[in-house]
Amino acid sequence: MSDTGGRDDVLLDIAGGIARIRLNRPAASNAVDAALLRRLHEVALACHADPSVRVVVLSGEGRNFCAGGDVKTFLSKGEGLPDYLREATAWLQLATAALIQLKAPVIAQVHGFAAGGAGFGLVCAADLVVAGEGARFFSGAVRVGMAPDAGTTVTLSRIVGLRRALDILLTNPTLSAQEALGLGIVSRVVPDDELAASVDALAADLAAQPPLGLAATKRLVWDGLGSTVAARLPEEARVVSELSGTADSLEALAAVIERRPGVYEGR
Structure with a gap:
């Protein structure tokens, strides 16, 4: 486009x-x-x-x-x-x-x-x-x-x-x-x-990477600019737990285990 x-x-x-x-x-x-x-x-x-x-x-x-x-x-x-x-x-x-x-x-x-x-x-x-x-x-x-x-x-x-x-x-x-x-x-x-x-x-x-993981990582880093490590730990834990329930996360884990490229849909 x-x-x-x-x-x-x-x-x-x-x-x-x-x-x-x-x-x-x-x-x-x-x-x-x-x-x-x-x-x-x-x-x-x-x-x-x-x-x-x-x-x-x-x-x-x-x-x-x-x-x-x-x-x-x-x-x-x-x-x-x-x-x-x-x-x-x-x-x-x-x-x-x-x-x-x-x-x-x-x-x-x-x-x-x-x-x-x-x-x-x-x-x-x-x-x-x-x-x-x-x-x-x-x-x-x-x-x-x-x-x-x-x-x-x-x-x-x-x-x-x-x-x-x-x-x-x-x-x-x-x-x-x-x-x-x-x-x-x-x-x-x-x-x-x-x-x-x-x-x-x-x-x-x-x-080609899982887009939800990229987005969450980018957001955590930028939002953490004015924060302390201790203050960011709970938010990091929340985001990791949330991402683990996504289809992309399960596909990424399977791709690593099966030694193949992952196919990610952003969900």
Whole structure:
């Protein structure tokens, strides 16, 4: 299935249980404006509504994943910029939350630059991040007199720790893919010419796994960000018990015992 919603700044294709969301402003390095962010939210909601979606891949067309906010558009707003940014950041917040709250795991496929709230921030909000070896990561908000958004002030500190997060957000280094891997911002680094194939293989592997188990694991981890281990133990026990009564769980156990691939229906 392909859905443009009448616009082509964010593309959505769904096939074989994999939803592919592609930022599509290559001439602007996929820099975002309010209209694109509103569309990204619509696309994320479409993934929520489609029960066939088991994995989401987020990528960018052209030379870069996403250059962040469209600073030329921002500058053109003049005195109206605060109102415009309230609208744009509201849509970014909604889109980010929708991706985090998806049952399906979200893979960020990163090449070129991932910068600003809509680039670096969306990377930090993904469940898995696969980067080409030439990818670069950059926060950049304070350099244009602004502050991080897309939840980065929470997600980045959870990923790399308080001191490193403050260093990255305040001094704005450009991180290589290997540096981002060392900090835990990136899950895997692969040769640039193998990026698409590597993400396709990972997405296919996840799409073949029991979807209820994936969804429950994702939810437990994200919901536990501000929790203690002791506080999470009862919820983990509840979810494990609940999953054990599903058809997928019984099929997974049988598949392991019989040494065969499982066939999962999400029930």
